[in-house]
Amino acid sequence: MSNEVIERKLGTIENLPTLPIVLRQVQKVMDNPHSNMNQIAAVVAKDQALASKTIRLVNSAYYGLRTRIPSICQAIVILGLNTLYNLMLGLSVIKTFDTTRLLGFDPQKFWEHCFGTALLSKKLAEKIGYSDPEECFIAGLLHDIGRLVLQQFLNNEFEQVLLKSESDKKSLLLAEREVIGFDHSQVGMWLAEKWSLPEMLKVVMRYHHEPRILPGEFKRYSQVLSIIAYANYLCGIASIGNSGDNNYQEPVLPDLKLPPESICRKLTEEVKVEIVSVIAQWTQN
């Protein structure tokens, strides 16, 4: 399925969510090896509301830091610019979508699934010694954004998808392809391109249900992709939030050294306990 087909159907939507300009500017300074700390902090500070929200999240129990971080400069030093960007991106995406209740859609359950996948991905990453667990959190949080687009902008068709998936016990992906002609993973990648998101996020959005077909050119993301795919699967079968799926296939994960099953079960139970407070910290106004 080419992007043109999706573009034809979704590209004309006028109120498609956009991200704050400051995120693009942060990306630019991140890519420039000559940027210094003050320049970066100045760019971040251009969006005061987002900057203070980010600082508040950094200082919330989510991070469990011992000392308070008072400024963006400090946050960059302690967490790194990449993590700071990820936090700003996550906060922006959550805010940018209109999450009113739609036919067949409960936004709370949707975000529970996303936060559950994010939290479990981070825990799995820590357990197996993946280099950047925080990166896994943001990828888990955003993996299903394509679903939000379909739900919001093709609501009637998506309602048919859900009915078909339920009555035929079909995977969500197959039902979407049959009813709409493309699926939420393809829409996720399309949106990620529109938003100029980092390549890793595009890859996770596109292949989280099908890690086995990851093209060779993206092989460097196979570990993070496998972590998200597995966390997504575990959250689905544990009914953490609503994944929208009615047919769970354990994803094929050739590149992931999984922790023992008992550990995965324990981590999933931890997520069930922690998820309410994590969502509260991320969504506080």
Ligand SMILES: [Fe+2]
């Ligand atoms: Fe998905």
Ligand SMILES: [Fe+2]
């Ligand atoms: Fe999912």
